[in-house]
Amino acid sequence: MISRFFLLFVVFAAGLQVAPGDTNPQDAAALRSLMTQWQNTPPSWGTNDPCSTPWEGISCSNSRVTILTLNSMGIKGTLSSDISQLTQLQSLDLSLNSKLGGPVPPSIGNLKQLTTLILAGCSFTGNIPQELGNLENLYFLALNSNNFTGRIPASLGQLSNLYWFDLGDNQLTGVIPVSSNTSPGLDLLVNTKHFHFNKNQLSGSIPESLFSSKMTLMHLLFDSNQFTGQIPESIGLVTSLEVLRLDRNSLGGTVPSNLTNLVKLNELSLANNQLIGPIPDLTGMSVLNYVDLSNNSFDANQAPNWFSTLESLTTLVLESGGLNGNIPTQMFSFPQIQQVLLSNNAFNGTLDLGKTSSGLQLVDFKNNAISGFKSSPGYNENLILYGNPVCTTQLLNSIYCSLQQELQQPYSTGLGQCNSTSCPFDQSVNPQSCNCAYPYEGLLIFRAPFFRDLSNSSRFQELESNLWTQLKLAPHSVSLLNPFFNSDNYLQVELKLFPPSGMYFTRLDVLKIGFALSNQTLDIPSIFGPYSFIGSPYPFPSGSNSGGSSMSTGVIAGIAIGCVILLVVLVIVGIYAFRQKKRAQRAVEQNKPFASWISKGKESDGAPQLKGARLFSYDELRKSTNNFAETNEIGCGGYGKVYKGFLSSGELVAIKRAQQGSMQGGHEFKTEIELLSRVHHKNLVGLVGFCFEQGEQMLVYEYIPNGTLRESLIGKDGIQLDWPRRLKVALGSARGLAYLHELANPPIIHRDVKSTNILLDENLIAKVADFGLSKLVSDSQKGHISTQVKGTLGYLDPEYYMTQQLTEKSDVYSFGVVMLELIMAKQPIEKGKYIVREVRMALNDKDEEYYGLREMMDPALRSTANLIGFRRFVELAMLCVEESASQRPTMNELVKEFETMLHNAGLNSNSNSTPSSATDFGNTNNAHHPYNEPLPRKDFHSDSFEYTGGFQFASKIEPK
Numbered sequence: 001m002i003s004r005f006f007l008l009f010v011v012f013a014a015g016l017q018v019a020p021g022d023t024n025p026q027d028a029a030a031l032r033s034l035m036t037q038w039q040n041t042p043p044s045w046g047t048n049d050p051c052s053t054p055w056e057g058i059s060c061s062n063s064r065v066t067i068l069t070l071n072s073m074g075i076k077g078t079l080s081s082d083i084s085q086l087t088q089l090q091s092l093d094l095s096l097n098s099k100l101g102g103p104v105p106p107s108i109g110n111l112k113q114l115t116t117l118i119l120a121g122c123s124f125t126g127n128i129p130q131e132l133g134n135l136e137n138l139y140f141l142a143l144n145s146n147n148f149t150g151r152i153p154a155s156l157g158q159l160s161n162l163y164w165f166d167l168g169d170n171q172l173t174g175v176i177p178v179s180s181n182t183s184p185g186l187d188l189l190v191n192t193k194h195f196h197f198n199k200n201q202l203s204g205s206i207p208e209s210l211f212s213s214k215m216t217l218m219h220l221l222f223d224s225n226q227f228t229g230q231i232p233e234s235i236g237l238v239t240s241l242e243v244l245r246l247d248r249n250s251l252g253g254t255v256p257s258n259l260t261n262l263v264k265l266n267e268l269s270l271a272n273n274q275l276i277g278p279i280p281d282l283t284g285m286s287v288l289n290y291v292d293l294s295n296n297s298f299d300a301n302q303a304p305n306w307f308s309t310l311e312s313l314t315t316l317v318l319e320s321g322g323l324n325g326n327i328p329t330q331m332f333s334f335p336q337i338q339q340v341l342l343s344n345n346a347f348n349g350t351l352d353l354g355k356t357s358s359g360l361q362l363v364d365f366k367n368n369a370i371s372g373f374k375s376s377p378g379y380n381e382n383l384i385l386y387g388n389p390v391c392t393t394q395l396l397n398s399i400y401c402s403l404q405q406e407l408q409q410p411y412s413t414g415l416g417q418c419n420s421t422s423c424p425f426d427q428s429v430n431p432q433s434c435n436c437a438y439p440y441e442g443l444l445i446f447r448a449p450f451f452r453d454l455s456n457s458s459r460f461q462e463l464e465s466n467l468w469t470q471l472k473l474a475p476h477s478v479s480l481l482n483p484f485f486n487s488d489n490y491l492q493v494e495l496k497l498f499p500p501s502g503m504y505f506t507r508l509d510v511l512k513i514g515f516a517l518s519n520q521t522l523d524i525p526s527i528f529g530p531y532s533f534i535g536s537p538y539p540f541p542s543g544s545n546s547g548g549s550s551m552s553t554g555v556i557a558g559i560a561i562g563c564v565i566l567l568v569v570l571v572i573v574g575i576y577a578f579r580q581k582k583r584a585q586r587a588v589e590q591n592k593p594f595a596s597w598i599s600k601g602k603e604s605d606g607a608p609q610l611k612g613a614r615l616f617s618y619d620e621l622r623k624s625t626n627n628f629a630e631t632n633e634i635g636c637g638g639y640g641k642v643y644k645g646f647l648s649s650g651e652l653v654a655i656k657r658a659q660q661g662s663m664q665g666g667h668e669f670k671t672e673i674e675l676l677s678r679v680h681h682k683n684l685v686g687l688v689g690f691c692f693e694q695g696e697q698m699l700v701y702e703y704i705p706n707g708t709l710r711e712s713l714i715g716k717d718g719i720q721l722d723w724p725r726r727l728k729v730a731l732g733s734a735r736g737l738a739y740l741h742e743l744a745n746p747p748i749i750h751r752d753v754k755s756t757n758i759l760l761d762e763n764l765i766a767k768v769a770d771f772g773l774s775k776l777v778s779d780s781q782k783g784h785i786s787t788q789v790k791g792t793l794g795y796l797d798p799e800y801y802m803t804q805q806l807t808e809k810s811d812v813y814s815f816g817v818v819m820l821e822l823i824m825a826k827q828p829i830e831k832g833k834y835i836v837r838e839v840r841m842a843l844n845d846k847d848e849e850y851y852g853l854r855e856m857m858d859p860a861l862r863s864t865a866n867l868i869g870f871r872r873f874v875e876l877a878m879l880c881v882e883e884s885a886s887q888r889p890t891m892n893e894l895v896k897e898f899e900t901m902l903h904n905a906g907l908n909s910n911s912n913s914t915p916s917s918a919t920d921f922g923n924t925n926n927a928h929h930p931y932n933e934p935l936p937r938k939d940f941h942s943d944s945f946e947y948t949g950g951f952q953f954a955s956k957i958e959p960k
C-alpha cells in the first residue's frame with residue numbers, strides 16, 4: 001500500500017519538471033480564482049500559463065491540472081469553491097499553512113478523481129462536508145490539526161478505498177456513525193488501516209457494530225475524547241491491530257476478555273478512564289511493547305501474572321492501579337525493558353530488583369507501602385521510592401527517596417566539530433557542513449511510540465538517517481532536538497532539515513519535503529509508531545518573491561498592441577507592484593522585527609527611547625563590558641552569562657547575553673521585550689533595554705548592588721539578616737511574584753525562583769530577577785505548558801517535574817523552598833539531604849516556640865528572643881511545598897499573610913519606608929558587587945595555609 005503512494009510521490013516529483021502544454025481554460029480560470037483568495041503564493045503563480053512552465057506546486061497531464069501541492073508556503077486566506085472546477089485533480093495538499101482557514105467548500109465533493117486530500121495543520125473551521133463521501137477514489141484523507149467542528153459525516157463510510165483516515169486534533173463532536181439499512185457508516189471501511197480520531201470531543205459509546213473480523217485496521221487512536229460506555233467486545237475481532245489507544249476518555253465497565261485476541265498489538269493504552277473489575281489479563285499478547293493501564297478503578301489485587309511473562313515489554317505503566325502484595329522481580333530483567341512506572345499502588349514487602357536488564361532506566365514506586373529494599377548491583381539508574389515506609393527506615397536520606405532525581409538527558413542531534421559555529425538568530429548550524437542556513441523546521445509528533453527511553457541515541461540516529469536518505473538530503477543534514485512526552489503522551493520532537501547547499505531550500509524542495517512528511521510515504525523505524533508532522537512556513541528569501549522578468553514581456557506586448565491594453569496592463573502591473581512591495585515589506589518586517597521601532601526613533605543617537613526599553617547597539621554594550629571581559633562576569637546560567645557594564649552615561653547595568661541555543665526567534669524576542677518593558681514593580685529587577693544585532697540577543701537590567709539573598713544568608717559582605725528583615729525579604733519577593741502571576745498581562749511564570757534569583761538593593765529591598773526569556777503564559781497554553789522541564793535542582797516542583805504541567809503553583813513550590821532557606825540559611829540540597837524532607841520530618845507540634853526546628857535553624861535566628869510569626873511562617877512554607885499544586889497557596893495569599901505578620905510585629909510592611917540608614921547593615925554602600933571581584937575568603941587567613949595573594953579557590957591551596 002505504501003509503495004503505491006510512493007509511486008505517486010515519484011510521479012509528482014517528476015511531474016513538476018515537465019511542461020505538458022497549454023492549460024485547459026477551465027483549470028486556468030479555477031487556479032486564478034483560487035489565487036485571488038490567497039496571499040503568499042509562490043512567485044511563479046499568476047505569471048504565465050499554469051501548465052506550460054508549470055507554476056510551482058502544480059503538475060499537469062494532457063493540459064489538465066492533476067496535482068496541486070502548496071504545503072508550508074505560508075498561504076493565507078480561504079479555499080474558494082472554484083476548487084471544484086479542477087475536475088481532473090488527483091492530489092490536493094494544502095497542509096501546514098496555519099493561516100489557511102474558513103470552511104471547506106462542499107463542492108470539493110465534485111473532485112471525483114481525487115485520491116489524496118491533505119489539509120492537515122491549517123485552520124479550517126466548520127463541518128467536514130458530507131460531500132467528501134462522494135470521493136470514491138479517495139485513498140488518503142488527512143484533516144488533522146484543524147478546527148473542524150460538528151459530527152463525523154456518515155457518508156465517509158462510502159470511501160471504500162480509504163487507507164489513511166486522520167481526523168485527529170480537531171473539535172469534532174457526536175457519536176461515531178455506523179451503518180444501518182438506510183445509511184452508511186464507518187464500519188464499512190474495511191480497507192482502512194488507520195483510524196486516527198484522537199484529540200476531539202467525540203462522545204457516546206464506541207459502537208459494538210463498528211468492528212468486525214473483516215476490518216484490517218492497524219492503528220486505532222481514539223484517545224483524548226469523551227467516549228463513555230464499555231469497550232466493545234467486537235474489538236477483539238480486529239486481529240490486525242498493532243496500536244490501540246483508548247486512553248483519556250470516560251470508558252467504564254470491565255475490559256472485555258476478547259482483547260487478548262489482539263496478539264499483534266505493540267501498544268495498548270487504556271489509561272485515564274473509569275474501567276472497573278479485574279485488571280485485564282494480557283497473557284499471550286507476546287509482542288506487546290508498551291502497556292499503560294493507569295488511573296482506572298480496577299479491583300485491588302496482586303500483580304497479574306503477565307507482569308512476569310510479557311517479555312517484550314519496554315514500558316509498563318500502571319499508576320494508581322490498586323495493586324498490592326509483593327512486587328514481582330522478573331519484569332526488571334525483561335530484555336527490552338526501559339521503564340516500570342507503578343506509583344500510587346499499595347505494593348508492600350521488599351523491593352528486590354534482582355538482575356536488571358541493561359536498558360532499564362527508570363523504576364518508579366512512589367507512594368506504595370514498600371518496607372524493605374534489596375539493591376541490584378548492576379542498577380545505577382533512577383529509582384523513585386518517595387512516600388514508602390522504607391524511606392523512614394532503611395533508606396533514610398537516600399537519593400532514592402528524593403523526588404529530585406535527574407533523568408538521563410534526552411537525545412538531541414550533536415553538532416560535533418561544528419559546536420563552535422554560531423549563527424544569526426533566525427538561522428541554525430547545519431551539522432553536516434558547519435554552515436549557517438535556514439532550516440525547514442517543524443514538530444514530529446509520534447502518537448504511539450513503542451518505547452519510552454529518550455536517551456538512547458541509536459534509535460534517533462536511525463531516524464535521522466532514514467530522513468536524510470528518503471528526503472534526498474546530504475548525510476547528517478538533519479537535526480532532531482529536545483524529544484519529550486507531552487501531556488497527551490505523544491512523543492514530540494523538533495525537526496530541522498538543512499538544504500544540500502547554500503542557505504535556502506528552493507520552493508520545490510520545500511513542497512516535496514512537506515508532501516513527503518505529511519502523506520506518510522516515509523519509511524521510518526516502526527518502533528516510532530504512527531506520526532504526524534506540524535511544519536512552520538519556510539522563510540524564503542524576500543528577493544525570490546519578485547516575478548518581474550516574465551511580467552515585463554507582457555508589458556512589451558501590451559505596448560505593441562495598443563494604448564487600451566497598455567493601460568490595462570499598467571493598472572495590473574501597478575497593483576502587482578503594490579502587492580509585491582507589501583510582500584517585500586512583510587518580509588523585511590519578518591527578518592528585522594525591530595525595524596519599525598528603529599525608524600521611529602532618531603537614528604543618530606543610536607539609543608532612542610522605545611516603549612520604555614532602550615535599544616542598545618552591540619558596540620555600545622561591548623564597550624561597556626570591556627569587550628565582555630571575564631572580569632566583568634557576574635553570573636551565568638543555562639541561557640548564557642551576565643556581565644556588569646558601565647554605560648557611557650555612567651549608569652551601571654547588568655547585561656544578560658543569550659548564548660547559542662538559548663536564543664529565540666526575532667518576533668518572540670520582540671514580543672518578550674514589549675512585555676518586559678511594561679513590567680514595572682519595585683520588587684522586580686527592571687529592564688533598561690536590549691540589544692538585537694549581529695546574531696546577539698541581550699537584555700540590559702538595572703544593577704542591584706547588594707547581591708543575592710543566598711549570599712546575604714551566608715553572611716557575605718557583613719550583611720546581617722535578622723528575623724524582621726527576613727520577613728520583609730519574603731514579603732517583597734512574594735509581592736514581585738504575585739505581580740508577575742496576577743497583574744502582568746499576559747501572566748508570567750518565573751520558572752526559576754531561588755535564593756540566587758532574589759537580589760537585595762541598597763536598602764535590602766528584595767527584587768526578583770531573571771524572569772522573562774520564553775516564560776510567558778499565553779492563554780491558549782495556560783495550565784498545560786508542557787515544554788522541557790526547566791528549573792534548578794532543589795527548587796523544582798515535583799508535580800511539574802512528573803507531569804510537565806507548568807502553572808503559577810510551580811513558582812509557589814520553589815518559593816516555599818526559599819522560605820525554608822530563610823529559616824535554615826542552608827542550600828536546599830546539602831550533603832545529599834533535601835531541606836523539604838528534613839523539615840517535614842523534624843516538625844513537632846508540641847514545641848510551641850520553634851516547632852521542632854531549633855536544632856536545624858540558622859544559629860543567627862536561634863539567639864533572637866521573639867520570632868514573631870515564626871510558626872505561621874513555617875506552616876506557610878510547608879503548604880507551599882505540598883506535593884499537590886492545588887493545596888498550595890497563591891502568591892497573593894502569601895503576601896497578605898506576611899503583611900499580617902509584619903503588622904503584628906509592629907513593623908510597617910510598606911518597604912518604601914525602610915530606613916535609609918543603610919550603614920546599619922554593614923558595608924552595603926560600597927560598590928563591590930558580591931559576585932564581582934571576589935574577595936579573599938576570611939577563613940584563609942585564620943587557617944594555617946599560606947595565602948599566596950590574589951584570589952584562589954580553597955582547593956588549589958595545598959596544606960603544608
Ligand SMILES: *[C@@H]1O[C@H](CO)[C@@H](O)[C@H](O)[C@H]1NC(C)=O
Pocket residue numbers: 122123124145146147780
Ligand atoms: C481553534 O479554535 C480555538 C478556539 O475555539 C482557537 O483558540 C484556536 O486558535 C483555533 N485553532 C486554529 C488552528 O485555528
Ligand SMILES: *[C@@H]1O[C@H](CO)[C@@H](O)[C@H](O)[C@H]1NC(C)=O
Pocket residue numbers: 233234235236237256257258
Ligand atoms: C467475546 O468473548 C466472550 C467470552 O469469551 C464471548 O462470549 C463473546 O462472544 C466474544 N465476543 C465477540 C464479539 O467475539
Ligand SMILES: *[C@@H]1O[C@H](CO)[C@@H](O)[C@H](O)[C@H]1NC(C)=O
Pocket residue numbers: 324325326348349
Ligand atoms: C501486604 O499486603 C497484603 C494484602 O494487603 C497483606 O495480606 C500482607 O500481609 C502484607 N504484607 C506485609 C509484609 O505487610
Ligand SMILES: *[C@@H]1O[C@H](CO)[C@@H](O)[C@H](O)[C@H]1NC(C)=O
Pocket residue numbers: 416417419420
Ligand atoms: C566541541 O567539541 C569538542 C569535542 O568534540 C570539545 O572538546 C569542545 O569542548 C567543544 N566545544 C564547545 C565550545 O562546546
